[in-house]
Amino acid sequence: MxxxxxxxxxxxxxxxxxxxxxxxxxxxxxxxxxxxxxxxxxxxxxxxxxxxxxxxxxxxxxxxxxxxxxxxxxxxxxxxxxxxxxxxxxxxxxxxxxxxxxxxxxxxxxxxxxxxxxxxxxxxxxxxxxxxxxxxxxxxxxHAGHFTRVLKGRPHVQLKLATSADGMIGRAGAPGFAITGETVRGRVHLMRAEADAIMIGIGTALADDPMLTCRLAGLERRSPIRVVVDGAARLPLDSALVESIGEAPLWLVVDARAPADRRAALEEAGATLVEVPRDATGRSDLVAALRAIAGEGITRLMVEGGATLARALLDGGLVDEAMVFSAPVTIGAGGLPAFATAGPEAIEASGRYVLAAAGRIGTDEYRHWWVKDWE
Ligand SMILES: NC(=O)c1ccc[n+]([C@@H]2O[C@H](COP(=O)([O-])OP(=O)(O)OC[C@H]3O[C@@H](n4cnc5c(N)ncnc54)[C@H](OP(=O)(O)O)[C@@H]3O)[C@@H](O)[C@H]2O)c1
CATH class of the missing domain: 3.40.140.10 (Cytidine Deaminase, domain 2)
Known part of the structure; x- marks a missing residue:
């Protein structure tokens, strides 16, 4: 029975x-x-x-x-x-x-x-x-990664953002400024462990010099592939991303702007270049980038970039899931504003997403959205 x-x-x-x-x-x-x-x-x-x-x-x-x-x-x-x-x-x-x-x-x-x-x-x-x-x-x-790769030819895209009480995502001249608390940091590293790859724009790489590995005790080997959208191949050879290639692979999305000597030096250092065409605005075509990444087998992509990349992905309808952490801190003068048209409020107002969960993690609050047409 x-x-x-x-x-x-x-x-x-x-x-x-x-x-x-x-x-x-x-x-x-x-x-x-x-x-x-x-x-x-x-x-x-x-x-x-x-x-x-x-x-x-x-x-x-x-x-x-x-x-x-x-x-x-x-x-x-x-x-x-x-x-x-x-x-x-x-x-x-x-x-x-x-x-x-x-x-x-x-x-x-x-x-x-x-x-x-x-x-x-x-x-x-x-x-x-x-x-x-x-x-x-x-x-x-x-299985969202598998479904999206099979049905749409791109990875499932999970956007992660952290905002302050006054709507900022960072502070100018303060690399790696941590908005959220220690408990959220642990959650973000767990999200990295469960992602196949993690993506940022070159703006974040230059400002913060992040490593993007999973540094939770016992889960270090679960670091995802790190992907930087770096059309002109500007990533410095002495960046933390390049220097940690032995710990986790590094892929760079480049386009025709990337000079041959920079390409060669980055490849020599162990980075994998993913060549894409330029879009109508002259930047790397993100749709082509996602397609190329899926073609390499990536099914689950977490995006931890800044406002520019987040906005472009949201505007392009390329975000399937968004995890927004809001901290009770005020950044004030020198703050980098979140997103005029694609911040947390815009995610809500777009009508494209449903709030799947919300609550508190340590000192911070989170809101977790999934695209509506997913179910
Ligand atoms: N609070 C948070 O959640 C959070 C997360 C990450 C970063 N941040 C902060 O954000 C700041 C950096 O912001 P950002 O906006 O410069 O970083 P970003 O979005 O990570 O990087 C911007 C760069 O990525 C490339 N890119 C972005 N969108 C693109 C598109 N549509 N097509 C092709 N290429 C694209 C462009 O490179 P090219 O110009 O070379 O084409 C662009 O200059 C830092 O201060 C950092 O601390 C905050």
């Missing part, structure tokens, strides 16, 4: 373990799988798996390996439709059939045209009972 509450409970567990490797599995989605057996004393989890770093193995074969023979006749909860195409390993749908699983509960169909419905159909054809759409909304959010 199908028990909807029980299905939601175990899918919740699969979603939670699937999220463990967010930011580590690109170009693949981070999927969780839980195998549950009925026993006289109630349901028992006999296998758990989540997509490994680098995207392989997938969650299902790992959960099946842990369950062993106990998978026969059991139910598998999986956060995305099991794959049905042959890659380097056999399809997960076939592995579930071979293991003798009796039922598969999946959260959402995979939009990848190589799978899209075929995984579920393959299971059903083998006599496995298939239930789909359990916790679909949460799964679509967790």
């Amino acid at each position: 199908v028990d909807a509450d029980r299905d939601r409970r175990f899918m919740g567990a699969a979603l939670a373990i699937g999220r463990r490797n967010l930011g580590q599995t690109w170009p693949n989605p981070a999927v969780g799988a839980v195998i549950v057996r009925d026993t006289p004393s109630g349901p028992l989890v006999v296998g758990r798996g989540w997509t490994a770093e680098g995207g392989r193995p997938h969650g299902e074969p790992l959960a099946l390996a842990e369950a062993g023979e106990l998978a026969r006749g059991a139910t598998c909860y999986v956060t995305l439709e099991p794959c049905s195409h042959h890659g380097r390993t056999r399809p997960c749908a076939d592995a579930l059939v071979a293991a003798g699983v009796a039922r598969v509960v999946s959260a959402v169909e995979d939009p990848d045209p190589r799978v899209s419905g075929n995984g579920h159909a393959r299971l059903a054809a083998a006599g496995i009972a298939v239930t789909t759409g359990v916790c679909a909304k949460a799964a679509r959010r967790d």
Whole structure:
């Protein structure tokens, strides 16, 4: 008998373990799988798996390996439709059939045209009972990177902003001026760990000389790829970004303005150049930049740049999610104003976003928006 509450409970567990490797599995989605057996004393989890770093193995074969023979006749909860195409390993749908699983509960169909419905159909054809759409909304959010890359050909873009009580995002002549408190800093580093890549404009790189790595104890190896929109290749060779290339890769989005000697020097230092055309305003074309980054496999892009880049992405309809932290501090004279047309108020007024969550983190407040047409 199908028990909807029980299905939601175990899918919740699969979603939670699937999220463990967010930011580590690109170009693949981070999927969780839980195998549950009925026993006289109630349901028992006999296998758990989540997509490994680098995207392989997938969650299902790992959960099946842990369950062993106990998978026969059991139910598998999986956060995305099991794959049905042959890659380097056999399809997960076939592995579930071979293991003798009796039922598969999946959260959402995979939009990848190589799978899209075929995984579920393959299971059903083998006599496995298939239930789909359990916790679909949460799964679509967790897999937003994969969905956006497959459906729109660009990464899911998550904008992060910090503003002061008087609407400033920094102070002139004060590099790396911290607006928000220590607790938000920890949250931002966690967001970095869960992103495949992080993007800023050259303005922020020159003003703040940031490193953009994840510096949470134990999560240092989870630093995302750092991407700087630097059309004219102005990033200094002695910048923290270049000097930390050994810790995390550095990609520079450049255009025809970039002189050959600067390109060569930055490449020599270990940076990867992503060449894009110029847009109508003469700057690097951001749509082309996002497409190129997705082409390299990036699915989840966090943007930590300044007002110029944030505004351009918002104006271009390229922001899918915005996390705005507001601090109780007043910056006053010398403050750099947030965004005349694309600040937090403009995000709200645009009507394009819904407030998904709001609250307090340490001394600061946050508002978390998702684009409306996402659901
Ligand atoms: N509070 C916060 O959340 C926060 C976050 C980051 C930075 N900041 C502050 O913001 C200040 C820097 O602001 P900013 O606006 O100069 O930084 P930015 O937006 O990170 O960088 C601006 C540069 O990025 C490139 N760029 C931006 N938009 C582009 C577009 N549409 N197309 C192509 N290229 C584009 C341009 O480089 P080219 O001119 O070479 O084309 C532009 O000069 C710093 O003081 C920093 O502390 C605050």
